[in-house]
Structure formats: C-alpha cells, structure tokens
Amino acid sequence: EYAALIPAAGVGARAQLKLAKQFNIVGKKTIIEFAIDPFLKDENCKAIYVVVNEDTEAWEQLAISQHNKIKTCIGASTRMLSVLNGLQAIKEDEDKSILVAVHDAARPCLELKDLLSLMEKAQDEIKEDGQGCYLSYQPTESVNLIKNEKVQKSLDRKNVWLSATPQVFCLEDLLSALTQAHNEERVFTDEVSAMLHYFKKEISIYPCNRTNIKVTKKEDLETIEQYLKLSGRI
Numbered sequence: 001e002y003a004a005l006i007p008a009a010g011v012g013a014r015a016q017l018k019l020a021k022q023f024n025i026v027g028k029k030t031i032i033e034f035a036i037d038p039f040l041k042d043e044n045c046k047a048i049y050v051v052v053n054e055d056t057e058a059w060e061q062l063a064i065s066q067h068n069k070i071k072t073c074i075g076a077s078t079r080m081l082s083v084l085n086g087l088q089a090i091k092e093d094e095d096k097s098i099l100v101a102v103h104d105a106a107r108p109c110l111e112l113k114d115l116l117s118l119m120e121k122a123q124d125e126i127k128e129d130g131q132g133c134y135l136s137y138q139p140t141e142s143v144n145l146i147k148n149e150k151v152q153k154s155l156d157r158k159n160v161w162l163s164a165t166p167q168v169f170c171l172e173d174l175l176s177a178l179t180q181a182h183n184e185e186r187v188f189t190d191e192v193s194a195m196l197h198y199f200k201k202e203i204s205i206y207p208c209n210r211t212n213i214k215v216t217k218k219e220d221l222e223t224i225e226q227y228l229k230l231s232g233r234i
Helices: 031-041 079-093 112-125 171-183 191-199 220-230
Strands: 002-008 045-052 070-074 099-102 132-137 143-147 150-155 162-170 203-207
Touching: 002 031, 002 079, 031 045, 031 112, 045 079, 070 079, 079 099, 079 171, 099 112, 099 171, 112 132, 112 162, 112 203, 132 191, 162 171, 162 191, 171 191, 191 203
Parallel strands: 002 045, 002 099, 045 070, 132 203
Antiparallel strands: 099 162, 132 162, 143 150
C-alpha cells in the first residue's frame, strides 16, 4: 500500500487563466479530477492527500473532495512547502516507512497502467534510504545547453529524460530532505532534485507515455483535451 500526495495550491500564473489551471474544466471534469482518477482506481492506494490553498472553495465545490479516500490539507507559498505540509499530514496517519507518490494536480493524462507499473517498480526497488523512482520520458527534439542565448553544447538526447510525476519515495526520506531544504532556505522544483541533493542514492526512472504532460500554458488545454479523447477518458 502507498499514499498519494497531490499538490494543488498553485495559482498557475503562467497559464494566464481565470481559474487556477487545475480547476479548469476539460470535457465534463476538472483537470485535478482527471489527475486524481488513477489513484482512486488503484486498490493499493490507501489514501490521497490533496494540498490546496487557503481559499478552498473551488476544491470543496467538487464532489470528489468528499470521497472517503481523499484527505484535504492546506498548502503554502511554494510547491515544495505545500508538499512538505502534505507529508506532515501523512506522517500523522501512517507509518514512516510508507511509500508516497507525489503527482502534479495539473498533470491529467497519467495512465493507470503507468501508475501501476511505477508502483510495482517502487515496491521492488526502494530498499535503502534515499532510493526512489519516478515517471519520465525522452524528448523527441534536439536538446542544447544555452548560456546568454548562445549554444554552449548539444546534448545527446539518448541521455536526456524529462521528469514527470508521480515521483515515489519513502515518507521518512522525503520528509527529511524537504525539511532540510526548508531549514537551509533552498528551493527545489520537484522531489527528485531534492532527494538527489540530500541523499545522493539511486533514483530510477520508469518510462511513461509522453502524453503525461503538465498543463503550464493556456494552449496546453487543447493538447490535453486531445490526449484525453484519444485515451477514451472524455
């Protein structure tokens, strides 16, 4: 069994939408509902902790917020601190050794088969402190390292993997890493980078479908709608 943690406290300023991007409707459901769906369907997911901002009205209006598998937490000013708040809530309910799968609220195209495969891999591979695994996919375009708008180096894209979510770690380890980061006033944009910094242990990738994108800009809404239609979810 494991716990899912969905950070959903962001306002999504880059997307330039009236609502926070996770509460925009695609088809007949919000983005966050699509993001949570696979965890509701996975019998091994013990509980889903959704971290929202203090203005919880948009979340509380959704029927899914009352699901008996879902627990609501209040977030903070950054994604990292919101995740930290969620981890502290999990700690109050669960054993410190439980696995936690952190998944972006604005990533609605996660496929159940990818989640199940990732969690199976996590159960098999996370045996030592600091180990973890996460979903990732490779770019199809060429990748260059840029400095001052000039190309410094072309990277071999065979060695480049784009980080997606869920990202899975032991509760105790992830809580330790993010607490240290907070105390040292460091900011990490995802769990993998924080864990790599503090533990320097093996973190494995599990290749996922490239449709598992995060909604960042307004035009991404059309893209995810097409992906969700193709997968039969709308």
